[in-house]
Amino acid sequence: MNYAFSDKIATLRPSAIREIFKVLENPEVISFAGGNPDPATFPSKEMAEIAARLFRTNSPAALQYGITEGYSQLRELTQRRIKEKYKIGTSNDMLIITSGGQQAIELLTKVLVNEGDAVLCEDPSFIGALNAFRSYNAKLVGVRSDDGGMDMGSLEEKLKTTKNVKFIYVIPTFQNPSGRTLSIGRRKELLRLASKYGVMILEDNPYFELRYSGEYVPPVKSLDTEGLVVYAGSYSKILSPGMRIGFAVAPKPVAEKMVVAKQVADVHTNQFFSMLVAEYLKTCDIDAHITDVCGLYRKKRDLMLSELSKRFDGRVTFTRPEGGIFVWCSLPEGCDGVDLCRRFSDKKVAAVPGSTFMVDEKAPCPAVRLNFSMPSSDQIVKGAELMGEALDEYLRHTL
Numbered sequence: 001m002n003y004a005f006s007d008k009i010a011t012l013r014p015s016a017i018r019e020i021f022k023v024l025e026n027p028e029v030i031s032f033a034g035g036n037p038d039p040a041t042f043p044s045k046e047m048a049e050i051a052a053r054l055f056r057t058n059s060p061a062a063l064q065y066g067i068t069e070g071y072s073q074l075r076e077l078t079q080r081r082i083k084e085k086y087k088i089g090t091s092n093d094m095l096i097i098t099s100g101g102q103q104a105i106e107l108l109t110k111v112l113v114n115e116g117d118a119v120l121c122e123d124p125s126f127i128g129a130l131n132a133f134r135s136y137n138a139k140l141v142g143v144r145s146d147d148g149g150m151d152m153g154s155l156e157e158k159l160k161t162t163k164n165v166k167f168i169y170v171i172p173t174f175q176n177p178s179g180r181t182l183s184i185g186r187r188k189e190l191l192r193l194a195s196k197y198g199v200m201i202l203e204d205n206p207y208f209e210l211r212y213s214g215e216y217v218p219p220v221k222s223l224d225t226e227g228l229v230v231y232a233g234s235y236s237k238i239l240s241p242g243m244r245i246g247f248a249v250a251p252k253p254v255a256e257k258m259v260v261a262k263q264v265a266d267v268h269t270n271q272f273f274s275m276l277v278a279e280y281l282k283t284c285d286i287d288a289h290i291t292d293v294c295g296l297y298r299k300k301r302d303l304m305l306s307e308l309s310k311r312f313d314g315r316v317t318f319t320r321p322e323g324g325i326f327v328w329c330s331l332p333e334g335c336d337g338v339d340l341c342r343r344f345s346d347k348k349v350a351a352v353p354g355s356t357f358m359v360d361e362k363a364p365c366p367a368v369r370l371n372f373s374m375p376s377s378d379q380i381v382k383g384a385e386l387m388g389e390a391l392d393e394y395l396r397h398t399l
C-alpha cells in the first residue's frame with residue numbers, strides 16, 4: 001500500500017528530541033535532553049488522597065462526559081488565582097481548560113491560520129509550537145533574539161516586510177530552549193508593535209512561576225489593554241505533565257472559536273484530572289508547593305551553572321537563566337551542535353542540538369540545549385565532566 005499523507009503532515013519530521021529518547025533507553029546514559037520535571041516534585045501523596053476521595057464521593061461526575069470549555073470549578077479556581085496573583089485576564093476574556101498548554105497553541109493556530117499565513121516567532125523557539133504551526137502550513141518567520149529576549153527592532157522589520165502575519169508567538173519568561181526572559185521594556189514595546197500592526201500575540205508561559213532569582217516580570221497578558229494577547233498556561237511544570245491540564249485565556253470571540261475547534265479535537269480535557277486539580281487547588285497550598293519546587297530547581301540550576309563554568313572553561317558560553325529548566329550553550333563559530341551532541345552520545349550523555357529549535361532546522365547551528373530539572377546532582381556533576389571531555393575532543397578535531 002502506498003500511504004499518501006496530507007500536505008500538512010507529509011513534511012513534518014519526527015522531533016530530534018524524540019529520536020534522542022531512543023538513546024535514553026540505555027540506563028547508563030546521563031540525560032540533559034528532555035524537558036521533564038523532576039518526579040520528586042510531583043505532589044503524589046496529596047494526589048493519591050484526592051483521587052481516592054473523588055472516586056468515593058463523586059465517581060459519576062469523574063467518569064462522565066464534561067463540557068468542552070472545561071470543568072467549571074477548575075476554570076473558576078484557575079481564573080481567580082491568575083487574576084489575583086498576576087492580573088491575567090479581563091472581563092472581555094474567557095478561560096478554557098485545554099489538554100496541556102500544547103493544545104492551547106494548536107487550537108489558536110487552527111482558528112487563526114490559513115495556509116501560507118505567517119507566524120512570527122523567536123528563533124530558536126519551542127519545537128512543539130513550531131511543529132503545530134508547520135502542521136497548518138503556516139509560514140514561520142524567525143525573529144532575532146538576544147539576552148533580553150526577542151529583539152524589537154528585528155520584530156518591527158519582520159512586521160513591516162511580512163504579508164498576512166496572524167500572530168507573534170513568544171515565550172517571554174525562561175524561554176524554551178534559551179532560558180531567556182523578555183525585559184519589561186520589550187514587553188511594552190511588543191504590545192505597542194502588535195497594536196500598531198494589528199497583529200495578535202500568543203504568550204506561551206508555562207515556566208514563569210519557576211523563578212529562582214532576579215525580579216518578577218509581569219506577563220505580557222497582564223499589560224494588555226486592547227485584547228491583543230492570547231495566553232497559554234499549564235499545570236505541567238508546577239504540578240505534573242502526565243495529567244495534561246493546561247489552559248488558554250483569550251478574548252471571548254477567539255476563545256469561543258477555540259472551543260468549537262476543541263470539540264472536534266478531543267471533546268473535552270480529561271474530566272477526572274480536571275476535578276483532581278480543582279480539588280488540589282481547594283484543599284492544598286499550591287503556592288507553597290511551587291516555592292518547594294523552586295527550592296529544588298534553584299539548587300540544580302546553581303550546580304549546573306557552576307559545573308559548566310568549570311568544565312567548559314570559557315570555550316562555550318551559556319545563558320544564566322533566572323528560572324525555568326533550560327540552559328542554552330553557544331559554541332564557537334564554525335562548530336555545529338549536532339556534531340557536538342554526537343560526541344556527547346559517545347560518552348553516554350544526551351543533549352539536544354540547537355538546530356532542532358530553529359525555524360530553519362536544516363541549517364547548521366552552533367548551539368546545544370541542556371536541561372537541569374531532570375538529572376540528579378550526581379548526574380549533573382558527572383555529566384558536565386563528560387561533556388567537558390567531549391568538548392575537548394570535538395574542538396581539537398574541528399578548529
Ligand SMILES: Cc1ncc(COP(=O)(O)O)c(C=O)c1O
Pocket residue numbers: 035099100101102103126128171175176204205206233234235236241244245246
Ligand atoms: C514553551 C513550552 N510551551 C508549551 C509546552 C507544552 O506543555 P504542556 O502541553 O505539557 O502544558 C512546553 C512543554 O515542554 C513548553 O516548553
